[in-house]
Amino acid sequence: MIICIGAGPGDIGYLTQRGAALIRDADVVAGFDAVIRVVQSIIPASAEVIKMNYRDQVAQLELVAAAHHAGKRCVAVFMGDIHFSGFQYLERVERACGHPVDTLPGISSAQILASRTKVCFDETTFITFHRRGDLAPFKRHLVHVLEDLRNAIVIPCPWDAARSFMPRDIAAYLLAQGIPGEHPTEVWENLTGNEAEWRGSLAECVDREFTDMSIMLIRTRTPMASQIEAAGAA
Template identity: 55%
Template sequence: MISAIGIGPGDPSYMTRLGEARLQKADIVVGFETVLQLADDLVPVTAERVVLTYRNQEDQLAQVAARHADGARCAVLFMGDFLFSGYQMLERLERACGERAERIPGISAAQLVAAAGDVCFDETTFITFHRRGDLQPFQQRLVHTLQEGWNAIVIPRPWDFMPHEISRYLIEQGVDERLPLEVWENLTGEEDHWSGTLASCPDSFSDMSILLIRTLTPIPSAV
């Protein structure tokens, strides 16, 4: 069995019970170093750990797929929820295996931001820039979302499209610089929170940041 497991935003208590059960039975546990460290207390002491980097991940995933084909129980860990940010890696994993992995979503930082910021997802668009390749279609989608009067929850891309660059880009595209902006860092860990506007966004956030951009126009309440 090979399981793709979202471990949550940082605090291990946010992992689902099913994800924890699969992890504790794994022969091989795979993930980026930061993710493995966050899940450290839940990884079996007998499990082999395979550390991914952005350069070696395809080779490492191919080796894990071969071990899976030989009968090893493999758990591949993703920060937060792979359906929010990490889907490209999930696709690489499944291509390497030649089959669909067991998918166990986790709690994402986007959900926590929505809860903390008192916004609901049916009035909010989620966009992640934490991906490889051309960002332009996603950048334009964010512009249109805000111009149409919807809230947006946004994950930046380290380190070339961070909160400051996102704010500057939106203003250059004609988005109102007065839109309220909030940035959270290290959710469920040593959290930090900043609030201001697009125009006042500082250039000082870490790669563990996520944004909430609010509309100035109230969205009509559902009947």
């Protein structure tokens, strides 16, 4: 048996009960170092832990697949929700195993951000740049989202300088594409952990630096709370 589970955005309190039960019953628990740290306290002492990073993930997933084919209960743990930014990793798991695998969704940082900022997903588009491959189609999609007057929740790309597309880069790109700099913009870091938030405009975001653990909200209009305050002041 092998199943891929979303472990939430960083606080084990956001791991689902079903996900926790699967980890506690596992013979093998696999994942990137940061994700393993989130669930370390509930991994049974008898379980084999297979950690990996971007460089060795293919080789390490071969070990997980071998354990799965040997009949062991294997869990591959993902940060957040598998189907938000983890889909390419899921494909690597399935490639190693040679067949589709079961998944258990988790809570994503996008869902937490929507809760913190009180935005409705019906009026919001989620886009992740946390992926391998060509980012150009997703950049164009983000422009169209804002032109269509929808909010955008965006996960940046934090990799090497050649591909990095962090909040300041995203803001600069959008301004260059003619998106107005007045869009209310927020960047949150370390959601459910040692949280930090920044609020300003898209134009102001160009001059700000943020950590790899950041997520961005670009609004199409002023937040409702500010509208209410402005109406009261009038």
